Amino acid sequence: MRLFVKGCVVAGLGCVWTIALSGCSLARKNDPQRPLVDKIRPAPVGSFGPGATERVPPPESEACTLGTARQCYAHALAFASGQGGQKDFIQAVALLSKACDGRVEEACRTLSLRMKRPERLSPSPKRSEGGRSGTGPTDADDFARLRCRLVEPGVLRGCEVVFPLMAGSRRARVLESVSSYRYALPTFDGAAFESDYTLTVDLDSL
Template structure:
């Protein structure tokens, strides 16, 4: 089995977006915050939409706040704040929030790039992977042009040389921005490689 056939599906199909559709996952409520921002805001130094922390217990309140904003036809940053609240409510097991996200939000997708083709890296990864479980969580800002920036490793158990090459590969890839009802937005984005 080649590197491309092994890691590419693992890395890209295992990617979880903090921007797009979400499945209910209470463990992610506190650690994988959705932080959408208007296109161009990261480059301009404008902070992303912020919301109160949501927990499994308060997820219904987050959903109600999101619905209130949406009912008032919120636009711009307030609409993105509603999206953030909706994502947190979905993480907190509010099924209606997850359903809303699946109808209105399109996840980012990779349009260029992928894992390194270096045969030495491929062979090293194959040897390392045999018989081992691995998990890497990287958070990047996905900005205008689909560029992942300011990537930070949150969790990893790959050897340092493989991790460095995987990070370089992520940062060299390009993505279509996520969209909310067809309008693109930037956000913090979490990639999980399992």
């Protein structure tokens, strides 16, 4: 099975690792004051548990709107630095994502400089993660999108195929293939966290 993977920590929109947040920007354009659910869905290491089906929700951070994005950025920095005894990288990452989506360029830069996206360790990816090459899947039938939990020690749990609809036997083959993937967890300032994770699998050779 030939595989192409695009990795993102998300809650259904955007790819934070490349700060490509056009989907969320469209949502804001339609309703600029609508509070957004965290797109980055991090949780402290160990919070998802060892079970393959256990799905403990990640913590929610405060609601942010386009008008309060800069305040969210300031709160994110406070959580990242521990100002006031509140050091919390999980909240910092979530709020930085929201502030970046709210067009605070400093928040986007902070994410780019201080956060490291997950790295697939094995099996070795055939193409680099984080974006499609010109030879990546282009037709709807060429790829499947999966939503999983990326948990300690770098394995995927509770994966679901969210696109496209497919027969049970084919879905089982896809899930079996990604179950062998191993990752280095994402980090912020070197601190690892577990997260929701979306990946795209090339199905050409199935």
